[in-house]
Amino acid sequence: MDKLLIRGGHRLEGELEISGSKNAALPILAASVLSAEPITIGNLPKLNDVSTMIRLLGSMGVNTRFTEQGEVEIDAGSLDDFSAPYELVKTMRASILVLGPVLARFGRARVSFPGGCAIGSRPVDLHLKALEAMGATIEVEGGYINASAEGRLQGARILMETVTVGGTENTMMAAALAEGTTVIENAAREPEVVDLANFLIAMGAKIEGHGTDSVQVQGVSALGGCTYQVMPDRIETGTFLVAAAATRGRVKLTHTCPETLDAVIHKLQEAGARLEVGHDWIILDMESRRPRAVNIKTAPYPAFPTDMQAQFTAMNAIAEGSSAVTETVFENRLMQTHEMNRMGADISVEGHTALINGREELRGAPVMASDLRASASLVIAGLVASGDTLIDRIYHIDRGYERIEQKFSQLGADIKRIKD
Numbered sequence: 437m438d439k440l441l442i443r444g445g446h447r448l449e450g451e452l453e454i455s456g457s458k459n460a461a462l463p464i465l466a467a468s469v470l471s472a473e474p475i476t477i478g479n480l481p482k483l484n485d486v487s488t489m490i491r492l493l494g495s496m497g498v499n500t501r502f503t504e505q506g507e508v509e510i511d512a513g514s515l516d517d518f519s520a521p522y523e524l525v526k527t528m529r530a531s532i533l534v535l536g537p538v539l540a541r542f543g544r545a546r547v548s549f550p551g552g553c554a555i556g557s558r559p560v561d562l563h564l565k566a567l568e569a570m571g572a573t574i575e576v577e578g579g580y581i582n583a584s585a586e587g588r589l590q591g592a593r594i595l596m597e598t599v600t601v602g603g604t605e606n607t608m609m610a611a612a613l614a615e616g617t618t619v620i621e622n623a624a625r626e627p628e629v630v631d632l633a634n635f636l637i638a639m640g641a642k643i644e645g646h647g648t649d650s651v652q653v654q655g656v657s658a659l660g661g662c663t664y665q666v667m668p669d670r671i672e673t674g675t676f677l678v679a680a681a682a683t684r685g686r687v688k689l690t691h692t693c694p695e696t697l698d699a700v701i702h703k704l705q706e707a708g709a710r711l712e713v714g715h716d717w718i719i720l721d722m723e724s725r726r727p728r729a730v731n732i733k734t735a736p737y738p739a740f741p742t743d744m745q746a747q748f749t750a751m752n753a754i755a756e757g758s759s760a761v762t763e764t765v766f767e768n769r770l771m772q773t774h775e776m777n778r779m780g781a782d783i784s785v786e787g788h789t790a791l792i793n794g795r796e797e798l799r800g801a802p803v804m805a806s807d808l809r810a811s812a813s814l815v816i817a818g819l820v821a822s823g824d825t826l827i828d829r830i831y832h833i834d835r836g837y838e839r840i841e842q843k844f845s846q847l848g849a850d851i852k853r854i855k856d
Contacts, residue, residue: 438855440851448676448680451689455668461481463628466489466537473513474513475511476507476510481666485835488531495524496515520547522580525548543587565594566607590616591655593621594619600624613656620652625649625738633646669692671744676689681751682816684726691717694717707755710722710723726754730752732759732762743809746809746810752792753817760792802828805827805833809836
């Protein structure tokens with residue numbers, strides 16, 4: 437099993453290009469089965485989750501081919517298996533996103549309950565209730581969701597009990613081929629939901645209100661092919677910005693989308709970073725200063741993203757002052773704090789809040805990643821720690837960060853991948 441070995445104490449400096457968004461690429465790949473015509477998707481990140489989704493589509497009979505430009509060509513006209521098996525679904529929660537589009541196009545789908553990071557309860561019941569409201573029959577048996585519909589799904593008014601990104605995406609995809617108009621109330625507003633909507637529109641879907649809490653989808657009888665570029669990864673962008681701030685460095689990140697990062701940029705400025713923002717680039721300069729501690733409370737977009745909480749926790753561990761980090765989205769997403777304390781951090785957890793007293797320095801130690809974003813936070817902690825940090829179970833980080841050790845090395849970090 438691979439591990440990351442980090443020798444800390446190096447300021448991050450330099451320029452880096454941001455990859456495409458994992459959280460946008462996965463639903464866009466799932467949505468490609470809505471059309472029988474060829475589709476080309478570019479700016480896909482080279483990640484395990486993306487590879488798994490492409491293998492999942494292949495197992496269902498979809499033809500996929502990578503071009504020399506790194507794009508993937510998808511032809512779902514050959515799809516002939518409506519089942520998403522446990523063997524592929526167990527490692528990736530986003531596999532549930534094939535349920536809505538396969539059901540909408542073919543009138544039946546069979547999808548295993550998904551896996552993914554162990555960061556708390558992320559029930560799919562809101563997905564299923566939405567599809568039932570549109571006329572689907574749902575049966576759960578043997579760990580599989582069996583969905584069927586007589587004829588086309590029917591448009592409906594759907595009120596999401598809580599804001600759910602995946603639920604909004606699954607419902608929006610299913611509604612694209614439904615008969616009539618579907619209105620999704622209390623819809624997720626995340627940029628990745630907007631990117632999926634724009635992809636569906638490029639295929640011929642009729643969608644309005646994406647990016648607000650009320651999305652209207654007028655169903656059409658069929659969707660066509662298109663060529664589409666996945667949006668930049670705002671969480672990868674934020675991770676490298678926080679890492680630069682924690683190491684008192686200076687970085688320029690290109691091929692990104694600053695307008696999706698307002699909450700993160702605001703907190704970095706509060707921490708003492710000087711930021712310059714262009715159309716598709718961000719410069720962060722700490723001017724060799726230690727960051728100041730900042731209080732964080734996660735919430736759905738456009739508030740502070742849960743996927744950036746762990747990284748800011750790591751920065752706060754070496755920041756000047758004390759801070760409180762409150763996690764409101766996932767109940768188990770403060771697990772990384774115990775590993776940081778092994779490195780000399782002063783963090784106590786009370787309920788869903790981490791109370792952090794910033795330390796002048798951390799010490800390298802063997803640590804273990806518990807989920808995707810926790811592993812990124814341990815990398816940041818290792819970058820600022822004295823001595824060597826060895827991070828185990830980095831298969832988590834490979835699910836969401838493309839060539840992370842190469843990118844950090846490009847910015848001057850002493851980091852390498854090793855094998856047992």
